[in-house]
Amino acid sequence: xxxxxxxxxxxxxxxxxxxxxxxxxxxxxxxxxxxxxxxxxxxxxxxxxxxxxxxxxxxxxxxxxxxxxxxxxxxxxxxxxxxxxxxxxxxxxxxxxxxxxxxxxxxxxxxxxxxxxxxxxxxxxxxxxxxxxxxxxxxxxxxxxxxxxxxxxxxxxxxxxxxxxxxxxxxxxxxxxxxxxxxxxxxxxxxxxxxxxxxxxxxxxxxxxxxxxxxxxxxxxxxxxxxxxxxxxxxxxxxxxxxxxxxxxxxxxxxxxxxxxxxxxxxxxxxxxxxxxxxxxxxxxxxxxxxxxxxxxxxxxxxxxxxxxxxxxxxxxxxxxxxxxxxxxxxxxxxxxxxxxxxxxxxxxxxxxxxxxxxxxxxxxxxxxxxxxxxxxxxxxxxxxxxxxxxxxxxxxxxxxxxxxxxxxxxxxxxxxxxxxxxxxxxxxxxxxxxxxxxxxxxxxxxxxxxxxxxxxxxxxxxxxxxxxxxxxxxxxxxxxxxx
Amino acid sequence: xxxxxxxxxxxxxxxxxxxxxxxxxxxxxxxxxxxxxxxxxxxxxxxxxxxxxxxxxxxxxxxxxxxxxxxxxxxxxxxxxxxxxxxxxxxxxxxxxxxxxxxxxxxxxxxxxxxxxxxxxxxxxxxxxxxxxxxxxxxxxxxxxxxxxxxxxxxxxxxxxxxxxxxxxxxxxxxxxxxxxxxxxxxxxxxxxxxxxxxxxxxxxxxxxxxxxxxxxxxxxxxxxxxxxxxxxxxxxxxxxxxxxxxxxxxxxxxxxxxxxxxxxxxxxxxxxxxxxxxxxxxxxxxxxxxxxxxxxxxxxxxxxxxxxxxxxxxxxxxxxxxxxxxxxxxxxxxxxxxxxxxxxxxxxxxxxxxxxxxxxxxxxxxxxxxxxxxxxxxxxxxxxxxxxxxxxxxxxxxxxxxxxxxxxxxxxxxxxxxxxxxxxxxxxxxxxxxxxxxxxxxxxxxxxxxxxxxxxxxxxxxxxxxxxxxxxxxxxxxxxxxx
Ligand SMILES: Cc1ncc(COP(=O)(O)O)c(C=O)c1O
Ligand SMILES: Cc1ncc(COP(=O)(O)O)c(C=O)c1O
Numbered sequence: 001x002x003x004x005x006x007x008x009x010x011x012x013x014x015x016x017x018x019x020x021x022x023x024x025x026x027x028x029x030x031x032x033x034x035x036x037x038x039x040x041x042x043x044x045x046x047x048x049x050x051x052x053x054x055x056x057x058x059x060x061x062x063x064x065x066x067x068x069x070x071x072x073x074x075x076x077x078x079x080x081x082x083x084x085x086x087x088x089x090x091x092x093x094x095x096x097x098x099x100x101x102x103x104x105x106x107x108x109x110x111x112x113x114x115x116x117x118x119x120x121x122x123x124x125x126x127x128x129x130x131x132x133x134x135x136x137x138x139x140x141x142x143x144x145x146x147x148x149x150x151x152x153x154x155x156x157x158x159x160x161x162x163x164x165x166x167x168x169x170x171x172x173x174x175x176x177x178x179x180x181x182x183x184x185x186x187x188x189x190x191x192x193x194x195x196x197x198x199x200x201x202x203x204x205x206x207x208x209x210x211x212x213x214x215x216x217x218x219x220x221x222x223x224x225x226x227x228x229x230x231x232x233x234x235x236x237x238x239x240x241x242x243x244x245x246x247x248x249x250x251x252x253x254x255x256x257x258x259x260x261x262x263x264x265x266x267x268x269x270x271x272x273x274x275x276x277x278x279x280x281x282x283x284x285x286x287x288x289x290x291x292x293x294x295x296x297x298x299x300x301x302x303x304x305x306x307x308x309x310x311x312x313x314x315x316x317x318x319x320x321x322x323x324x325x326x327x328x329x330x331x332x333x334x335x336x337x338x339x340x341x342x343x344x345x346x347x348x349x350x351x352x353x354x355x356x357x358x359x360x361x362x363x364x365x366x367x368x369x370x371x372x373x374x375x376x377x378x379x380x381x382x383x384x385x386x387x388x389x390x391x392x393x394x395x396x397x398x399x400x401x402x403x404x405x406x407x408x409x410x411x412x413x414x415x416x417x418x419x420x421x422x423x424x425x426x427x428x429x430x431x432x433x434x435x436x437x438x439x440x441x442x443x444x445x446x447x448x449x450x451x452x453x454x455x456x457x458x459x460x461x462x463x464x465x466x467x468x469x470x471x472x473x474x475x476x477x478x479x480x481x482x483x484x
Numbered sequence: 485x486x487x488x489x490x491x492x493x494x495x496x497x498x499x500x501x502x503x504x505x506x507x508x509x510x511x512x513x514x515x516x517x518x519x520x521x522x523x524x525x526x527x528x529x530x531x532x533x534x535x536x537x538x539x540x541x542x543x544x545x546x547x548x549x550x551x552x553x554x555x556x557x558x559x560x561x562x563x564x565x566x567x568x569x570x571x572x573x574x575x576x577x578x579x580x581x582x583x584x585x586x587x588x589x590x591x592x593x594x595x596x597x598x599x600x601x602x603x604x605x606x607x608x609x610x611x612x613x614x615x616x617x618x619x620x621x622x623x624x625x626x627x628x629x630x631x632x633x634x635x636x637x638x639x640x641x642x643x644x645x646x647x648x649x650x651x652x653x654x655x656x657x658x659x660x661x662x663x664x665x666x667x668x669x670x671x672x673x674x675x676x677x678x679x680x681x682x683x684x685x686x687x688x689x690x691x692x693x694x695x696x697x698x699x700x701x702x703x704x705x706x707x708x709x710x711x712x713x714x715x716x717x718x719x720x721x722x723x724x725x726x727x728x729x730x731x732x733x734x735x736x737x738x739x740x741x742x743x744x745x746x747x748x749x750x751x752x753x754x755x756x757x758x759x760x761x762x763x764x765x766x767x768x769x770x771x772x773x774x775x776x777x778x779x780x781x782x783x784x785x786x787x788x789x790x791x792x793x794x795x796x797x798x799x800x801x802x803x804x805x806x807x808x809x810x811x812x813x814x815x816x817x818x819x820x821x822x823x824x825x826x827x828x829x830x831x832x833x834x835x836x837x838x839x840x841x842x843x844x845x846x847x848x849x850x851x852x853x854x855x856x857x858x859x860x861x862x863x864x865x866x867x868x869x870x871x872x873x874x875x876x877x878x879x880x881x882x883x884x885x886x887x888x889x890x891x892x893x894x895x896x897x898x899x900x901x902x903x904x905x906x907x908x909x910x911x912x913x914x915x916x917x918x919x920x921x922x923x924x925x926x927x928x929x930x931x932x933x934x935x936x937x938x939x940x941x942x943x944x945x946x947x948x949x950x951x952x953x954x955x956x957x958x959x960x961x962x963x964x965x966x967x968x
Contacts, residue, residue, distance in 0.1 A: 010645075010709055010742040010779050013809045017647050020813060025820050036599075060597045063590025073565040080827075081561035089571075106547025111793040113544045115520075148632055148797070151821050159672075161494075163501050184820040188643075225494055258494040295494050309595040311826030313632070325497045329504060336509050336668040337635050341825040342795030 022187040024444075025180050031428050032057055035438040050436035054468050056457045057438045059234070059402045061308025064459040069307055069368050071361045072350045075101070079110050079346050093359040101346045110342040116335035118146025118316070119342070122349040126316050129352035133266075134281035139318065145330070146316050146348060148340045150264045150301035153317035155185045157260060157297045160330060161226050162191040171224035173214060173257070175206070177405060177445035177453070179234045192222035197448060200407065203396045204238035208247050215255060227257040232265040232276065232400030235445045235455040237380070239274040239400040245282045253294050261298040264315075267305035270377035271399035280320060296320040302347045304402065306372045314344030314351075376402070379458040379465055386469040390476050402459055405442065408452050408476070414483035424452040430479065435471045506671040508928075509664050515912055516541055519922040534920035538952050540941045541922045543718070543886045545792025548943040553791055553852050555845045556834045559585070563594050563830050577843040585830050594826040600819035602630025602800070603826070606833040610800050613836030617750075618765035623802065629814070630800050630832060632824045634748045634785035637801035639669045641744060641781045644814060645710050646675040655708035657698060657741070659690070661889060661929035661937070663718045676706035681932060684891065687880045688722035692731050699739060711741040716749040716760070716884030719929045719939040721864070723758040723884040729766045737778050745782040748799075751789035754861035755883035764804060780804040786831045788886070790856045798828030798835070860886070863942040863949055870953040874960050886943055889926065892936050892960070898967035908936040914963065919955045 013021065032055075039053050055063065062068065071094055078084050078098035085095055104121040106112030117123065123146065127139040147153035162170045171192040174182045186193045196214040198204040206229070218224045229248060231240045240248075252259045261279035269276050280298055284291045302314030319327065354369075355361040380398035387395035387406050395406035410423050418426035424441035431437050442453025460468060497505065516539075523537050539547065546552065555578055562568050562582035569579055588605040590596030601607065607630065611623040631637035646654045655676040658666045670677045680698040682688040690713070702708045713732060715724045724732075736743045745763035753760050764782055768775045786798030803811065838853075839845040864882035871879040871890050879890035894907050902910035908925035915921050926937025944952060 009805070009807045009810075010740055011810050012807050013813065015647060015709075016644050016810055016813060020644060020817055023817060023820060025816060058597065060590060061595075062593035063596040065591050068593060068595050077561040077565035077568060080564055081557040084561060084568075087573075105795070106544060107549050109546035109552060109795070111545075111552050111791075111795045112547040113542065113787075113794040148825070149822065155821075160500050160504060163499060181820060188817075188820075225499075256494055303597075307595075310597040311589070311593070311595045311823070313823075313825040321493070323493045323496050326493075326495050326500055329497065329500060332509060333504055333507060333672075336507060336665060336672075337639075338633065338794070339797075341632070341797040341828060343827045344825060 019188050019190050023184045024187070025184050029440075029444060031425070031432060031438060031440060034429065035432060038432070038436065048436065049434060053432075053436045053438055054460055054464060055438045056460060056468065057440045057455075059304065059457055059459065060310050061304075061402075061459055062310065064457070065461050066308050066372060066459070067368070068309065069365060071355055071365050072307065072309070072347060075350055076343060076346060079343070082108070091360040093355055093361050097350060097353070101349055105342065110346060112342070114339040114342055114345060116337075116339050117331060118144065118340060119345050119349075122146060122345050123316075125349045125353040126318075130278075130280065130318060134278055134284070137281055137284045139280075143319050143322075144316055145319070145334060146314075146340045146345050147299075148315065148344070149303060149310075149313040150262065150299040150315040150317075151181055152313075152340070153297070153299050153315055154181060154260065154262065156330070156334065157317065157319075158185050158189060158191065158226070160326065160333070161258060162189045164223055167221060167223070169222045170226065171218045171222035172226040172228060173211070173218070173224060174228045175230060175233070177235050177442065177447055179230055179262070180444060182228060183446075192218070194218040194222070194224055195446065198233070198236060198238070200396065200448070200451075203399070204233060204236040204405075206240060206244055206248065208251055211248070211251055224255070225258055226260060227252050228260040228262065229279070230262040232268055234265065234401050235403045235440075236396070236405045237398040237401045237403045238396065239269050239271065239276065242275075242277045242282060245277055245279060246286060249279065249283055249286060249290055249294055253290055259294060259296045261296060263298055264301040264304045265401040266300065267373065268376065268402060269400040270380045271397055274399045276400070280318065283320070293321060295322060297322075302344060302351055305351075306369045307347075307351055309347055312344040312347045313341050314348040315340070316348055375462065376458060379462060380404075382462070382465065383456070383458050383469065386466075386473065390473045392480055393476060398458060402457050403455050404458065405445070405453050405455050408454065409480075410452050411480055411483035414479065417483065424454060427452070427479065428454055431472070431475055435475055437468055437472060437475075503672050503674050507668045508671070509668050513924075513928060515909070515916060515922060515924060518913065519916060522916070522920065532920065533918060537916075537920045537922055538944055538948060539922045540944060540952065541924045541939075543788065543941055543943065544794050545788075545886075545943055546794065548941070549945050550792050550856060550943070551852070552793065553849065555839055555849050556791065556793070556831060558845075559834055560827060560830060563827070566592070575844040577839055577845050581834060581837070585833055589826065594830060596826070598823040598826055598829060600821075600823050601815060602628065602824060603829050603833075606630060606829050607800075609833045609837040610802075614762075614764065614802060618762055618768070621765060621768045623764075627803050627806075628800055629803070629818060630798075630824045630829050631783075632799065632828065633787060633797040634746065634783040634799040634801075635665055636797075636824070637781070637783050637799055638665060638744065638746065640814070640818065641801065641803075642669050642673060642675065642710070644810065644817070645742060646673045648707055651705060651707070653706045654710065655702045655706035656710040656712060657695070657702070657708060658712045659714060659717070661719050661926065661931055663714055663746070664928060666712060667930070676702070678702040678706070678708055679930065682717070682720060682722070684880065684932070684935075687883070688717060688720040688889075690724060690728050690732065692735055695732070695735055708739070709742055710744060711736050712744040712746065713763070714746040716752055718749065718885050719887045719889045719924075720880070721882040721885045721887045721889060722880065723753050723755065723760065726759075726761045726766060729761055729763060730770060733763065733767055733770060733774055733778060737774055743778060743780045745780060747782055748785040748788045749885040750784065751857065752860065752886060753884040754864045755881055758883045760884070764802065767804070777805060779806060781806075786828060786835055789835075790853045791831075791835055793831055796828040796831045797825050798832040799824070800832055859946070860942060863946060864888075866946070866949065867940070867942050867953065870950075870957065874957045876964055877960060882942060886941050887939050888942065889929070889937050889939050892938065893964075894936050895964055895967035898963065901967065908938060911936070911963065912938055915956070915959055919959055921952055921956060921959075
C-alpha cells in the first residue's frame with residue numbers, strides 16, 4: 001500500500017477530500033468566470049456588441065455603486081488611525097463610538113485579537129438591537145456570537161449538528177430555490193440535503209404540507225434534524241408572513257427540528273403589506289410552550305440591508321434554547337480560529353447602535369439609510385414590472401431582499417440545442433456573450449424539474465438597471481424567435 | 485427511531501458532531517477563562533495578592549501595548565473613509581497606496597466582496613514580496629490565495645488533504661510541542677494526528693530520524709500524506725537551519741508527503757547566526773528534481789512579525805506544484821465563503837509592499853519596524869537569561885517567534901497533589917491565582933511523557949516582562965519549597 005500512489009502528486013482529484021469535490025457554488029461559477037474574462041478582453045480592446053459587463057449576479061451593493069454610510073466609515077477611520085480623534089472634521093458622536101470600541105479592544109487597538117465570541121461591548125450592542133427590534137423581548141449577550149460574515153455562523157452551526165452514518169446521518173431541510181452556501185456546506189460536511197420546494201404560484205411562499213412531504217420522504221434514508229429558512233428570501237425575494245413563521249415554528253416543535261433562520265435581509269422589505277418578523281419574536285409571542293423549547297439560531301450580517309458592507313465580513317448569530325454543554329462546545333470550536341475580524345465587529349457595533357436622535361450624525365444617517373432603502377424599493381418594483389412585460393418571462397413581486405427570480409419559458413429547440421448543458425445555463429451564457437449582462441442560471445439554486453429561471457439582483461444603479469432590463473427583454477424576444 | 489430523541493433538545497453533547505467534541509484548544513482554555521474572571525473580580529474590588537493580570541498566554545502584540553505601524557493605519561483610514569484623500573495631513577505615499585487598493589475594489593469600496601482568491605493587485609504585491617524575499621525565485625500570483633488569517637489557510641489545505649477511512653485515513657505529521665490549531669483542525673476533520681517530537685536537548689531542532697520513526701509507526705494504522713512544520717517555531721521559539729529544511733524536503737520527497745510550512749514568524753528571528761530560510765527558497769535551490777515535484781503550501785499572516793495586526797485576520801498562502809485540477813477545487817471551495825476580509829487584504833498589501841526608499845514615509849516606517857524587532861530581540865534574550873537563573877527551570881534560547889517554552893521540574897508531591905489534574909496545569913493555575921500571571925501549560929501543546937513546561941510570550945512591555953519574570957522566579961522557588 002505504500003508504493004501505491006508514490007508516483008505523481010500526493011494530492012490529486014482522486015486522492016482529495018471527496019466531500020469537497022461534491023461542493024457546487026453557482027454564484028461564482030462558470031458564468032462569472034466567463035464574465036471576468038470578457039471584462040479583460042474588453043480592456044484589451046476586443047470588439048464586442050457591448051461596452052461593459054453588467055454584473056447582476058451577486059448581492060454586492062458597493063460593487064454596484066451604492067455609497068457606504070458616512071458615519072460608519074468615519075468611525076472605522078477613527079478606529080484604524082486614532083490620531084484622527086484630535087481632528088475637528090469628525091463629529092463628536094463618531095469619535096465617541098470609536099473611543100468606546102477602542103476601549104473594548106486589547107491595547108486599545110483593533111489590531112488585537114478579540115474574545116473568540118466577539119468583543120463584549122459589541123455583543124451588548126447587538127443584544128440591545130435585537131431587544132428593540134423584537135419589541136422588548138429579552139436578549140442575553142451570552143447568546144450572541146460574532147462571526148466572519150453570516151456564512152461563517154451558518155457553517156459553524158451546521159457543523160455542530162452533523163453526525164451519524166448512513167440512515168442516521170443528519171438531514172438538513174433547505175428551501176428550493178436556495179442560497180447555494182447551504183448545499184455547498186452540506187456537501188462539504190457530508191450531511192444530507194433535504195429539499196422542500198417554495199410555492200412559486202403563491203409568490204414563493206412556504207407550505208407546511210410541502211415541509212411535511214419532504215420530511216417524511218427524507219426519514220426513509222436519513223435523520224432529519226434541522227430546518228433552514230431564509231427570510232426575506234434569496235434568491236426568490238419573498239417575505240414570509242407572520243402566520244407562516246408561526247406555522248413553521250409549530251412544525252419544527254412537532255417534528256423536533258433545530259431551526260436556522262437566515263435573516264440577513266431583515267431591513268430589505270419593500271412591498272406594501274409585507275413586514276419583517278424575526279423568528280425569535282414570533283417564537284416568544286407563541287408562549288413558553290414554544291419559547292422555552294424550540295432551538296433556534298438566527299443569523300445576521302453587515303453585508304446586506306442598507307449598509308451593504310460585504311468586504312468587512314461582519315456578522316452575528318443568536319442561539320436560543322441551546323443546550324449549555326453544546327454552547328460550551330460551540331465557544332471552544334470558535335476559539336480555534338481565534339476571532340472574527342475586528343473591523344467587521346466594529347461595523348456590527350455601528351449597525352446595531354447607529355446615531356441616535358439628538359446626536360450630530362443622526363439626520364445624515366437617517367437620510368442616507370432611507371435614500372438607499374427607497375432606491376432599492378423603487379428598483380424592486382421596476383424590475384418586476386418590466387420583466388412582466390416580456391412574453392415568456394414571469395416574475396413574482398420582489399417583496400424583499402435584493403433579487404428577482406423570474407421564470408423563463410424556453411423553446412423546445414433551445415433545450416435541444418443546449419446539448420446536455422443545463423438549458424438556463426445555455427441561456428445565461430448566450431445572454432452574457434451577446435449583451436454583457438451577467439446573471440446566474442436558476443439551476444444554480446435549484447428549481448422544480450422542467451422549470452427554468454435566472455436570478456438577477458436589483459442592485460445596479462437605476463438607469464443601468466433600466467438599460468439592462470430593456471436589453472434583457474430584447475434578448476429574450478430574439479432568443480425565443482431564434483429557437484421557435 | 486423517530487420517537488427516539490423526541491424529548492429534550494435536538495442538539496445535545498450526545499447528538500452533536502463527535503469530531504467537534506474531540507477538539508481541544510489550550511491557548512484559550514480554562515486558565516485563560518479563569519484569568520478573565522479574575523480580571524472581573526479585580527474590577528469589582530475583590531482583594532488579590534496582585535493588582536493586574538499579566539497575559540503572556542497569547543501571541544497578541546497590540547494587546548500587550550505594541551504600537552501599530554503608522555503608515556499601515558494611515559492607509560487603512562484612507563481606505564475606510566476616502567474623503568480623507570483630500571486631507572493634507574496624510575503623506576502622499578499613503579494616499580497613493582490607498583488609491584491603488586480602492587481602485588482594485590468593486591465600486592472603489594473596501595465594503596465590496598473581492599474575488600474569492602483575493603484582490604488581484606494584492607496577490608501581485610504578495611508575489612513580488614516573495615520573489616524579493618527568496619532572492620528572485622519566481623512566484624506566480626495565481627499560486628497566491630489570500631486568507632482569513634493563516635488559520636483559515638491551514639485548515640483549508642488540511643481539509644483538501646483529508647480522505648479515506650480506517651487504515652487509509654489521511655495521517656498528518658505535526659511537531660510536538662505544536663501550535664494547537666493543528667491538533668484541533670485534525671480532530672475536527674477526523675484526520676489522524678501523527679506526532680514527531682522536537683529535540684529539546686538540541687534547542688528544539690528537528691531530527692530526520694525522529695520523522696522516520698514517527699512515520700513508520702503511523703503507517704501501521706493510517707496513510708501519512710502530510711508533513712507540517714512551523715518555522716520559526718510556536719511554542720518553542722526555535723529557528724530551523726537551512727540544512728534541516730533541506731533534509732526535511734528530501735524526506736518529504738522520499739516519503740511522498742505534502743509539505744505545509746507555517747512561516748508566520750518569518751521576520752521574528754533574533755539569535756545570532758540564525759536566519760529565516762523559506763521552504764520555497766530552499767526547495768528551488770535544491771534543483772528541478774525537487775522544485776518541480778514536491779508539493780508545498782506556505783502560510784503567512786498579518787498577525788505576527790513586526791506588525792502584529794491580529795484583529796484584521798489577514799493572511800495568504802502560496803501553493804507550489806499543486807495539481808491544477810486540485811487548484812480548481814481549492815478555488816471553488818474558497819468561493820463558498822465569498823472572500824477574506826478586505827481590510828485584512830489591504831493590510832497584507834501594505835505588509836508586502838511597504839514604503840520604499842525615497843518615499844515620504846520610508847524613514848518612519850523603517851524606524852518603527854526596527855524598533856519593534858529590536859525590542860522583541862532584547863526581550864527574547866532577557867527572558868531566556870532570567871528564566872535560566874531559576875533552579876528547576878531550563879530554557880532554550882528564544883531564537884525566534886514570540887515564545888519561550890521552558891522545562892520545569894515539579895516536585896513529586898506537587899504531581900501527587902495535582903490529583904489527576906495535569907501537573908503543569910496545576911502549576912499554571914496556582915501561578916495565576918497567586919501572582920496574576922497567565923501562562924499556558926505545556927500539556928496544551930504536547931510534550932514528552934513525564935516532562936513539564938509552560939509557554940510564555942515575550943510580548944509584555946520590557947518593564948512588565950521583567951517584573952513578571954521576577955515574580956515567576958519567586959513563585960517557582962516557593963512552589964518547589966512548598967512541595968518538597
Ligand atoms: C441568504 C444569505 N445568507 C448568507 C449570506 C452570506 O453573507 P455574508 O457571509 O457576507 O454575511 C448571503 C450572501 O449573499 C445570503 O444571501
Ligand atoms: C504558528 C502559528 N500559525 C498560525 C497562527 C494563526 O495566526 P492567524 O490566524 O492570526 O494568522 C498562529 C497564531 O498564533 C501561529 O502561532
